[in-house]
Amino acid sequence: MFRRIAFALFDWGQHAYWVLVTTFIFTPYFAAGFVGDAARGQALLGFGGAVAGVFAAFCSVFAGAGVDAWGRQRRWLLLLSIPFVAACCGLWIAAPGKGELILPVVALMIVANVTAEVTAAVANTLLPVFAKPGGVGKLSGLSAGAGYIGGLVALLLVLFAFALPAHPLLGLDKALHEPDRIVGPLAAVWFLAFGLPLLIVAPDGPGRAGSRGALTELWALVKTLPSRPTMLRFMVGRMLVGDGVTAIVTFGGVLAAGMFHWTTIQLGIYGILMAGCAGVGAAVGGFLDDALGPRRTVLISVAVLLVGAVGLASVGPDRLLFLIPVVPPPEGAGLFGGAGERTFLAFSTGIGLAYGPVQAAMRSWMARLAPPEETGRWFGLYALSGKATTFLAPLLIGVATAATLQQKAAIPVIALFLAAGALAFARVSDRPAA
Numbered sequence: 445m446f447r448r449i450a451f452a453l454f455d456w457g458q459h460a461y462w463v464l465v466t467t468f469i470f471t472p473y474f475a476a477g478f479v480g481d482a483a484r485g486q487a488l489l490g491f492g493g494a495v496a497g498v499f500a501a502f503c504s505v506f507a508g509a510g511v512d513a514w515g516r517q518r519r520w521l522l523l524l525s526i527p528f529v530a531a532c533c534g535l536w537i538a539a540p541g542k543g544e545l546i547l548p549v550v551a552l553m554i555v556a557n558v559t560a561e562v563t564a565a566v567a568n569t570l571l572p573v574f575a576k577p578g579g580v581g582k583l584s585g586l587s588a589g590a591g592y593i594g595g596l597v598a599l600l601l602v603l604f605a606f607a608l609p610a611h612p613l614l615g616l617d618k619a620l621h622e623p624d625r626i627v628g629p630l631a632a633v634w635f636l637a638f639g640l641p642l643l644i645v646a647p648d649g650p651g652r653a654g655s656r657g658a659l660t661e662l663w664a665l666v667k668t669l670p671s672r673p674t675m676l677r678f679m680v681g682r683m684l685v686g687d688g689v690t691a692i693v694t695f696g697g698v699l700a701a702g703m704f705h706w707t708t709i710q711l712g713i714y715g716i717l718m719a720g721c722a723g724v725g726a727a728v729g730g731f732l733d734d735a736l737g738p739r740r741t742v743l744i745s746v747a748v749l750l751v752g753a754v755g756l757a758s759v760g761p762d763r764l765l766f767l768i769p770v771v772p773p774p775e776g777a778g779l780f781g782g783a784g785e786r787t788f789l790a791f792s793t794g795i796g797l798a799y800g801p802v803q804a805a806m807r808s809w810m811a812r813l814a815p816p817e818e819t820g821r822w823f824g825l826y827a828l829s830g831k832a833t834t835f836l837a838p839l840l841i842g843v844a845t846a847a848t849l850q851q852k853a854a855i856p857v858i859a860l861f862l863a864a865g866a867l868a869f870a871r872v873s874d875r876p877a878a
Contacts (some may be wrong), residue, residue, distance in 0.1 A: 446641075446645060447570075447574045447645045448574050448583055449641070450641035450642045450644070450645045451567070451570060451571070451574050451583065451587050451642060452583075452586060452587040452590040452591075453590070453638045453639070453641050453642065454567055454587075454638070454639050454641070454642040455587040455588060455590050455591030455594070456590045456591055456593070456594030456638045457594065457634055457635045457636075457637065457638025457639040458560065458563070458564065458591065458635055458639060459591035459592060459594050459595040460594060460595050460598035460630070460631045460634040460635065461528075461532060461556065461560055461631040461634075461635060462560070462591075462595065463592075463595030463596075463598060463599060463715060463719055464595070464598055464599065464602065464627035464628075464630065464631050464715075465532065465535065465553075465556065465627055465628055465631050466553075466557065466694055467693055467694055467696075467697055467715065467718075468599065468697045468711050468712065468714060468715030468718070468719075469599075469602060469624055469627045469708065469711060469712065469715065470535060470538075470624060470625075470627050470628060471489055471694065471697065471698055472697045472698050472700070472701035472706070472711050473538075473621060473624035473625075473701075473708070474488075474489065474538065474549070474553075475488075475489060475698050475701065475702065476698075476701045476702055476705075477540060477621055477624065478538045478539075478540060478542075478546070478549070478621070479546060480540075482698070482701065482702030482851060483702070483845055483846075483849050483850075483851060484846075485698070486695065486698050486702070486841070486842070486845050486851055486854070487842040487845050487846045488546070488550060488842075489694070489695075489698065489838065489842075490838035490839060490840075490841045490842025490843075490845065491838070491839065491842045492550045492553055492554055492838075493557070493694070493837075493838030493839075494836070494838045494839040494842070495554055496553070496554040496557040496558050496561075497836075497838065499554070499558045500557065500558045500561035500562060503558060503561075503562045504561055504562050504565040505825060507520060507524075507562050507565055507566050516647075517566055517567075517569065517570060517646040517647055518643055518646040518647065520566045521563060521566055521567065521639075521642065521643055521646055522643060524559050524562055524563040524566065525559075525563065525635070525636075525639065525643075527555055527559050528555075528556055528559035528560055528563060528632070528635070529632040529635065529636060530555075530632075531552045531553075531555040531556035531559065532556050532628045532629065532631045532632035532635075533628060533629045533632050534552040534628070535549065535552055535553070535556070535625065535627075535628030535629075536625050536626070536628055536629055537549065537552075537625075538625055539620055539621070539625070540620065540621050556628075565823055565826070567642065568807060568810075568823045568826070569823045570642075570646060571583060571584060571807065571808070571811050580808045580811045580812060582730045582731065582733075582734055583730075583808075584730060584733070584804045584805070584807045584808035584811070585726050585727055585728075585729050585730015585731065585733055585801065585804040585805070585808070586726075586727055586730050587804075588726035588727075588730070588800055588801075588803060588804035588807070589722075589723045589724070589725075589726040589727030589730070589800065589804075590723075591723075591726075592719045592720070592722040592723030592726055592800055593719070593720075593723040594634075594638065595715075595719040595723075596715075596716055596719035596720050596723060598630065598631070598634055599712055599715045599716045599719060600716060601630070602623065602626075602627060602630065602708075602712055603709065603712040603713070603716070606622075606623035606626060606708075607623050607707075607708040607709045607712050608709060614626070623708055624708055665821050665822075665825070666825070674813070674872055674873055675813065675822075677868050677869070677871050677872045678809070678810070678813060678868075678869070678872045679825060679826070679829040680829070680865075680868040681742075681865045681866070681868035681869035681872060682806055682810070682826060682829045682865075683829040683865070684861045684862070684864045684865030684868060685742070685746055685802065685806070685861070685862060685865030685866065685869065686803075686806065686829070686865075687836070687837045687861050687865075688749070688837065688858050688859075688860075688861035688862035688865060689749065689799050689802060689803060689862075690837075691837045691838065691841065691854065691857065691858045691861065692749060692752070692753055692756075692795060692799070692858045692862075693718075693795075693799055695841065695851075695854045695858070696718075696756065696792060696795065697711055697714065697715070698851070699756065699851050699852070699854065700714060700788060702851050703760060703761065703788075703851060704761060704782070704784070704785050704788070714789065714792065717789065717792065717793060717796065718792060718793075718795070718796040719796070720796070721793055721795075721796030721797045721800070722796045722797070722799055722800035723800060724797065724800070725745075725796065725797040725798060725799070725800035725801045726800030726801055726803070726804045727800075728801070729741055729745070729800060729801025729802075729804055729805055730801075730804055730808075732801065733801070733804070733805045733808055737874040738805040738806070738808050738809035738812065738874060739809070739869065739872060739873070739874050741801055741802075741805040742801075742802050742805045742806060742809065742869055743866055743869060743870065745798040745799070745801045745802035745805070746798075746802060746862055746865065746866045746869075747866070748794050748795075748797065748798035749795060749798045749799060749802065749862055750859060750862050750863060750866075751791075751794065752791045752792070752794045752795035752798065753795075753855055753858050753859050753862065754855070754859065755787075755790075755791030755794070756788060756791050756792070756795075756855060757852050757855035757856075759784045759787045759788050759791070760784050761782055761784050761785075763784065764783060764784060764787050765787075807826075809872075809874070810822060810823060810826045812874065837857055837858070837861055840857045841853065841854040841857050841858075844856075844857060
């Protein structure tokens with residue numbers, strides 16, 4: 445029981461980074477506030493995400509193979525946590541007007557992203573080890589739900605301690621955007637506080653005796669993919685859907701900040717809505733996963749995400765559903781005073797309810813398909829497939845945004861990845877691969 449709680453607490457602890465830094469607070473501030481030009485900032489985020497995706501992909505594969513060959517998950521988690529915490533704390537330097545620090549801040553974001561992804565890949569190898577028999581879907585869904593709720597609690601803390609008060613906690617200066625910048629160090633502290641139990645219970649024994657070497661065995665596994673069509677199609681689907689989900693969640697807040705000029709308060713409320721919906725969706729999706737199977741759970745969720753993506757593209761300050769004109773909100777209209785903003789939130793609610801279960805169900809699907817003796821390598825490939833095109837989608841978004849100077853150029857790229865991934869998943873079984 446304690447091991448399952450520790451696994452869920454790890455998701456709780458790490459998800460504050462994804463919510464506060466990469467999605468709702470820091471990246472919108474980076475694009476619209478620190479860089480000062482939302483379109484240029486979004487392009488930089490896209491290019492930085494591309495670099496992070498390449499490094500995360502290969503490092504995750506090596507770590508997964510290393511877990512199979514050498515074991516010692518506790519040691520892996522500890523060593524990866526050190527640069528992650530340091531990079532998150534370093535984001536504090538992103539003060540407005542410090543244009544010379546743009547590239548160093550992008551570098552810190554890359555380090556934090558890579559180490560977070562690799563740490564998650566190592567932690568995922570413990571899912572089939574810690575879950576009860578027949579309960580992989582429930583543990584994956586409930587831990588993912590715990591992660592989103594942990595992110596929600598962290599967002600509430602930022603909102604009520606730093607964003608809403610006239611005099612923020614710790615004496616932070618709103619004129620210097622310190623409430624936006626504090627989320628990096630906060631994510632580091634949150635991770636240390638709630639990730640510690642998994643470091644305690646994670647096994648630290650050696651891997652299989654007589655290993656031929658992690659990379660050798662990994663390459664041997666990769667060469668078998670053409671003869672294992674189920675696993676190949678699953679990896680392709682995971683690659684495309686995972687990238688589309690990451691992009692729609694990451695760039696949704698950036699799009700809102702640029703299109704509606706949302707402040708930290710509005711972005712925080714938006715993040716709370718998304719994180720709360722994702723937590724509910726992931727928890728409910730875990731039970732649906734065990735009842736209907738991960739394949740149906742994933743396909744239903746992707747369909748909802750596609751509708752949500754098109755919906756985000758269809759709204760603006762003066763227009764709904766592409767064609768319906770509306771009056772932009774007057775100055776001082778209050779939070780979400782425009783019809784476009786409220787419609788954006790409505791579509792975002794559907795996205796939040798769907799992206800939690802799709803990620804949890806893909807993880808449990810992988811745990812079902814992978815042979816027990818090869819779990820580490822398959823989860824390494826799982827991480828690789830989730831990152832193999834993570835550099836491509838942000839790169840395409842960055843190129844499209846730079847070429848058109850339109851933030852909504854991100855939406856067609858996201859929809860393409862989601863639709864192509866769903867087609868690949870449609871031909872994958874729920875049963876263990878041969």
